[in-house]
Amino acid sequence: MPELPEVETIKNELLPHIVGHQITGVTLFWDGIVRQPSVGEFCSRLIGQRLTRVARRGKYLILSLTSHEVLIIHLKMTGSLLLKPASAEPDRFIRAILHLNGETAIHFRDPRKLGAMWLVEDENTIIGKLGPEPLEAEFTPQILLTRLSKRRAPIKALLFDQTFIAGIGNMYADEALFAAGIHPLRSGGNLSPDEVGRLHRAVQQVLRNGIKNMGASTDTYYRPSGETGFAHHHFQIAHRGGKPCPACGTPIERIPIRNRGSYFCPKCQPAPK
């Protein structure tokens, strides 16, 4: 499930192979992957464009084109972008192919068909409501404290709310809360300034570690080369229900929050109230 570190890795590894290349063709195996504009418009306006820049915002990839339009891609839960030779046969989960000059192609693989692409003139129509980038200078402990004040929702729910802060999903939210020693059901607005400081530091640390390890291949995440990432080998808490807490040995618990499995240590992360 690609979150910020996975999308950042994909961006970094895709970039040198595609910037400066021209889109020579588009093949769609599932039309639903195109959200905007119509499928016909999407393909005809894309063909002939050169890619000038690849960027990331939250979990979105933004590919800039010579027409000054942007191709925005979201991988949702099970999507990956694979670099393939032009002659490669698509497997049964490939939903779209972007053919590039220079005998390469980008295969958009997505078993669960939740992924999406948009071709728009103004990227803000798609990503305009995202919260701050957690690894940018704008994201300070003070900003986090201000944004948390008066919020009653569980801190876990706020961490993976993309309008609250961009790029964090279920796994890295659990990892950050464990590193900060904060129970996932604590109300956001009730955290002390000291706890907010620890959480700010923990968020940046787990995301940077994720990037350093080229993302977490817990499910269907692959890098553009088809290789897996390694970040899941370093997870302390996420997806480790029943196993001993790495800090104190207490069995890790799992509770649903907003329909997501949330893993935490009941001793290192004391329950609210």
Add this chain to the structure above:
DNA sequence: CCCGGAACCTGAAGGC
């Protein structure tokens, strides 16, 4: 505005 739950989507895993 804030919050919580359902819907979208399908493969994997587990129960019987």
Add this chain to the structure above:
DNA sequence: TGCCTTCAGGTTCCGG
């Protein structure tokens, strides 16, 4: 062996 249910969770939508 196979059918059925449940689970996975990023985003959007909707109701209170």
